[in-house]
Amino acid sequence: MNTIQPSSYKRSLVSVRAVLLLGSLIALMAVAACSSDDEPESPVPPTAVVPAPAVTQVTPTAVPTVPPAPTATTVPAATQPPAPTPTQDPESALYTLELLATGQIDPNRFANVSPGESLLLDRAYDGAPPKVPHRADDLTITPSENSCMSCHEYGKTVNGGVAIQVPISHYMDYTTNTISGELYGMRYMCTACHVPQVIDEPPFLDK
């Protein structure tokens, strides 16, 4: 099997990350304090309660009233790039500088912050999936490990705080209408719906 050799770029990224991760959890907790766990698009499957109807008007699905979710406070999105400045977070500056020194700024300029350092982004609309406000290009989702869940798992605390939690809807199997202790398998690939954003990109039509 031809395997990709990790580049020096990748290695440097990983090492910087490792150093930063602990420190950045503080920032994570600050964000988490005002996070919301709302999931307005999460439908309860009607299939188990209503026979699949031959309808012309499609019936809607409702949000489960459970669990008692944290108050759905809307957190204003960062209108400016959230990349911390050196005065705010020297370690983040180091991270950015390291990239700059090697000419390795992401060409698409994704939010250049690690998990936990970022502010919430506005959703596209009520019911749209939350966006990823931090770099995610080195996070992987494999059968044995889902990197996203190491911070975002429902009920998980990280250094005493909580990241944005995967809502309970993601644990429900629509085909059986049951909730289990594991992510519904179809939800396991977080990256199918939740994508990072390039913060300082002018709109498409400005180009």
Place this chain on the structure above:
Amino acid sequence: MTQVSRRSFIKFSMAAAATTAGAGLLSDQLTSGDTTPVSDPQLQGVEWNKAPCRFCGTGCSALVGTKNGEIVSVKGDPESPVNKGLLCVKGYGLLKIQNGDDRLTDPLIRVNPKGDPEGPKYRKASWDEALNLIADKMKQAKEEHGAGSISMFGSGQWTIWEGYAAAKLYKGGIGTNNIEPNARHCMASAVAGFISTFGIDEPMGCYDDFEHANAFVLWGANMAEMHPMLWARVTARRMSEPTTQIVNLTVANNRTSEMSDREIIFEPQSDLAIANGIANLIIQRGQVNASFVNDHVQFKRGKFDIGYGLEDNFKFAEEASVVDFTEYAAHVSEYTPEKVQEISGITPDELSALADIYGDPNIKTMSLWTMGVNQHTRGTWMNNLIYNLHLLTGKIASPGNSPFSLTGQPSACGTAREVGTFTHRLPADMVVANPEHRKIAEEIWGLPEGTIPPKPGFHAVEMIRAIDRGEIKVFWSQVSNPFQDYANLNRYRDAVNRGDVFVIASDAYPTRTTELADVILPTAMWIEKEGAFGNSERRTHFWKKLTQAPGQSKSDLWQTIEVAKRLGLGSLFSYTASEYPLIDGHPHSDASIDNGFYVEKALFEEYRKFGVGKAHDLAPFDLYHQTRGLRWPVIDGQETKWRFNEEYDSYVPPGTGFNFYGNAAKNGGKAVMWLRRYEPPPEMPDIEYPLWLMTGRVLEHWHSGTMTRRVPDLWRAYPHATANIHPRDAIKFDIEHGDRIKITSRRGSVEVTVDINGRVKPPQGMVYVPWFDEDVMINDVTLDAYCPISKQTDFKKCAVKVEKV
């Protein structure tokens, strides 16, 4: 997911109990017909309707919320058997695809000559003026150069009736078969594979296979990005049945590799050798399902050294001879593990692992492929070779044992293939070259015998080459972006700018095609019209018009019918209001309202006549509005999940077990195993052009990005195409991450920013660039070589060099 704690488990248990308690309330809401969750005040009064997603061939169903005629919300449809309540990020982007600020709202007529360095200039026109101009140009072209100088390039994103109306206008009206869909670039090799192996198009299995299979082998398909909701089902199977194996056979590491149990990276084009090598091992190990092969398989040898379609007017004709198993076994015996390694770079262990999966009768196996196999100068052969593995072992046409050709576009199956909008085809797998088939079509269309031209016209690549040669005088593009999506684009864009071809572009937004057009027609899209798509698993599904298109925009169907009227061919679409009346309260489309009858229903009911009783049975029109779609053949309202299998398919003669009835007339209903070999691609890296170039898509963007780049959330998720290259190659060519580079082939060059170790991680010797970005016209660089059998372009392989700008 083994680390779920007792604490979280208790939480879930509580939540589950509460959900069950809430079910009664939900049930009341559903049956009352009110549509809005009371808990969400912003969505009060919202009306929810189903609509298939506008993008890929998966065919997810979305619930679209509208209020006061505006789209206000989109969510996954929990009643959809396809996506079971989920959507990918593009699906959520559907909310904003119609509302870009530069939406075209008026017909536009070009006022300066083409090729003007100032760029194109247009003036607004009325529909009458634009349509009369088009009709005049068509009449003039027909008079001076014959009907064969008129052409249309449509789409696997046409609704079923749009494609049907266009094919009827061209083949039954204008008198030319010069109509092709962009699906030629996308699914033609799959079609040729189905027809040559089974004598009938489209997969025998269905998505239910995902929940039955024990092993998934992906042949050059990055499903995690390109078919995310089907990948979700594969993932779900993998997570719920830990013995499930996923093998990602690929030329580059990609996101699909993450969830795969094994990644096998092979040299481009060498999949031909790998498939034969697996078959050889199965035979060597005595794992052939002899009774299945004896009863249901015929062996054939076709031509070798078939060429690459690089020359204008290239012709190919297959010469097939029937052979026996011994000859087949001798053919594949050349593909020893060592020989396969030499060609492909994969180890004997890796080949053996693949043979372990295919050869074991107890491992239910799904093969999955899309563009890696189809966009291939031996694409038809590769389709044949994958079927060979399933036929050799009898692992086919039963739950979980399923060679599954994934479709790229939302209606590549439903429109391009089933309606038959290819130059050589007619509906229901019939072809223009067959006099019986033409006669059937002429009868259904109420046309005199001899109306439909007996010879196929230009296939897609030859059509655009004919523009360069001056043979095409009118070229009409609908629901596609040919002047961004053809390979070797420089030649063809120059041809349009230089020549006297009259280009009509129907689109909702300005594109690389509209900028070359003489007339631009503002076009209603998706839920601005009533529509129907057919997805990868033979599911036909409908939606209603839910919003009004802006300005003067009209649907492609309306445009086609109006042009027909101006050509004196209005009778092709003159159905009666008494037979197909408009329905009170139904949100009829522009085409129905302006014609005074239910035009979509009229066209669909006429189209159905082609397939009923011929194993392509579609259900009556009204049934589709009431369901989440049905998989054909639909017999007495019942869909068919697994074709060719007596247990599930009523077309299989009783007592036969399996019958590949597409070949009934040819060989009594046997599938054909073809002897195909490894042949090299037409262009490979060399000293001057040392790298492979591979192109493809990204998760966030659909095709040329016309819609998705105008959705702010998708735009910001992946604004620009980048070049992914291996770090060692970056060092070798003195390139750093973030540099601008020039990628050059023998045909053209493009500038792009480098992303080392981006989402696709090519091995050394390859650069990957997605094609969605109109500012990175990678198809200026690609090669327009095609599979001689399917005529599908290979966008995946050509030789390039890179240099820092």
